[in-house]
Amino acid sequence: xxxxxxxxxxxxxxxxxxxxxxxxxxxxxxxxxxxxxxxxxxxxxxxxxxxxxxxxxxxxxxxxxxxxxxxxxxxxxxxxxxxxxxxxxxxxxxxxxxxxxxxxxxxxxxxxxxxxxxxxxxxxxxxxxxxxxxxxxxxxxxxxxxxxxxxxxxxxxxxxxxxxxxxxxxxxxxxxxxxxxxxxxxxxxxxxxxxxxxxxxxxxxxxxxxxxxxxxxxxxxxxxxxxxxxxxxxxxxxxxxxxxxxxxxxxxxxxxxxxxxxxxxxxxxxxxxxxxxxxxxxxxxxxxxxxxxxxxxxxxxxxxxxxxxxxxxxxxxxxxxxxxxxxxxxxxxxxxxxxxxxxxxxxxxxx
Numbered sequence: 001x002x003x004x005x006x007x008x009x010x011x012x013x014x015x016x017x018x019x020x021x022x023x024x025x026x027x028x029x030x031x032x033x034x035x036x037x038x039x040x041x042x043x044x045x046x047x048x049x050x051x052x053x054x055x056x057x058x059x060x061x062x063x064x065x066x067x068x069x070x071x072x073x074x075x076x077x078x079x080x081x082x083x084x085x086x087x088x089x090x091x092x093x094x095x096x097x098x099x100x101x102x103x104x105x106x107x108x109x110x111x112x113x114x115x116x117x118x119x120x121x122x123x124x125x126x127x128x129x130x131x132x133x134x135x136x137x138x139x140x141x142x143x144x145x146x147x148x149x150x151x152x153x154x155x156x157x158x159x160x161x162x163x164x165x166x167x168x169x170x171x172x173x174x175x176x177x178x179x180x181x182x183x184x185x186x187x188x189x190x191x192x193x194x195x196x197x198x199x200x201x202x203x204x205x206x207x208x209x210x211x212x213x214x215x216x217x218x219x220x221x222x223x224x225x226x227x228x229x230x231x232x233x234x235x236x237x238x239x240x241x242x243x244x245x246x247x248x249x250x251x252x253x254x255x256x257x258x259x260x261x262x263x264x265x266x267x268x269x270x271x272x273x274x275x276x277x278x279x280x281x282x283x284x285x286x287x288x289x290x291x292x293x294x295x296x297x298x299x300x301x302x303x304x305x306x307x308x309x310x311x312x313x314x315x316x317x318x319x320x321x322x323x324x325x326x327x328x329x330x331x332x333x334x335x336x337x338x339x340x341x342x343x344x345x346x347x348x349x350x351x
Contacts, residue, residue, distance in 0.1 A: 008334060009176065011035065012188045013168040016178035019107060021074025021161045022091045022211045025049055028070035028187065032208045035191045039198045040206075048210055050222045053194055055204040061349045062229035063203045065310075066341070067219050067299040068190040069212030072180035073323050075104060075162035077141070084145030086115070086156070090136060092213030093323050097133045102325050104141055106162035110155035114165060115143040164325040174331040175254075181327035183212065185317040185334060186234035192338045193234075193345065202349040212299055216266075219299035223306040230273065230311050230348050231303035234341065236327065237261075237291060237316035249293055252318040254330045257287030258337035261314040263294045266301025270311035272351065277315065280343045286336055291316070315341055 020028040029051045037043050042054040051070075073092030080086055086106075090099075099117050106113040118141070119134050141162075145151035168178035178184075187208060194206040205226055210218035223231060241253035252259045260277050261269055281288040291314075304312035317337045320328040 008188060008192065009170065009331060011191060012176065012184060012334065013178065015184035015187050016168040016180055018184070019105065019163055020070050020072050020180070021163050022071040022214045024107070024161050025070040025208070025210045029208055032070070032187065032191065036194055036206065039195050046221065046225065048218050048221055050210055050218045051208040052222070053206040055194065055197060055200070055202070057201045057203040061202050063205065063226065064345050064349060065205050065207060065223065065226055065228035065231045065303065066190055066193060066234060066345070067207045067209050067222065067231065067303060068186035068234040069183045069210070069218065069299055070187060070208045071211055071213050072163055072182070072184070073213050075106070075141070077106065077156070077158055077160040077162070080148050080151050080156065080158065081140070082148045084143070084147050084151045086141040086143065086151070088139070088141055088162070095323070096136050098324050099136070099139055100134060103165040104162045105165040106141070106143070106156070106160050108155045108157055108160045113143045113156060115141040115162070118142045166326045175328060176331060177326055177328050179326055181317070181319040181329055182236035182322040183234070185236035185319060185329060188334060189234045189317065189337050189341055193341045196338070196342045197345060200346070202345060204345060209299055216297065216299050216302040220302040220306070223303040223310060227307055228310055231300060232273065232312065232341065232344065233298040233300040233303065233314040235298050235314055235316035236319045236322060236329070238296070238322050239318040239320045242320060251291055251293040252289055254318055254320065254328070255332055256289040256318060257333060258340045259289055259291050259316040259318050261291045261298070261300070261316070264291065264296055264298065264314070265294065266297030267304055267312065267314065269313035270304065273311050273313035273348070276347050276351070277313065277340065277344055280347055281340060284339070284343055286340045286343070288340060289318070315344070
């Protein structure tokens, strides 16, 4: 068990540290391929960049699709000032109030850049400005360039993509810190479940999807190609067990087990999927919790609307502070999500 936990932590660390904003998920796909190509009967990448890992079982079993998105919230350089500062647009739902002072990793065609999101000094802000959140259009990224020409000569260009610049770390007691746990935690679950079922008779396709943070675009085309009998999105969802949260708005808690979505902004979980997850949690003594605040959406939102419809749902690893520079989760929640998802594939395949 210790070795399993160590391997899972290492995998999550590798995925968390990877560069993968919407539209540039190649680094993450390469990690998934390295992990799973020896376990898969077939590996395929489609035109958008979704990566598919097939486990071909017996014909009498349904086709089950597991989806974990490879992208993370990020940044797009939209303009370079004559003074060398960069203007940008966020990719995905990043709250503006957390942006000033954050360190950013930008990837150009020739090289990577380290930068920091800046504002004018608080010393010269008006009292009113100090009270208000600085709008994104007033923020900039400083890469230490003194002019537009210098920035261009160093390889910076409009269209460069970026992510938060944070390294994974273990905090002790099973707590793990890193960027992009939404959805590298889900990607970790995807890998471990696929490996666990490598010798099974069930039909499984594990998909690393692209561009979820900007509208579930990859999952939409992936599900269209597969037309699965069941779909399950694997996620890292927001935990609100922090000071100041009302009990009824505490969507999930760390060490509370995998988070089962009953409903969110894009999906009402199919009764057969929901019933199976709940029954398994109780019968197998796997701790689980429900997503108490029906906000946000997942790849299940587009999977379940594919063609004639796909019974779908979402299971997630609870994580504090997602969509920010760094998130926090616990190894027990990761492991229990892997167990519940593995049992789900077995049970739903036998229905």
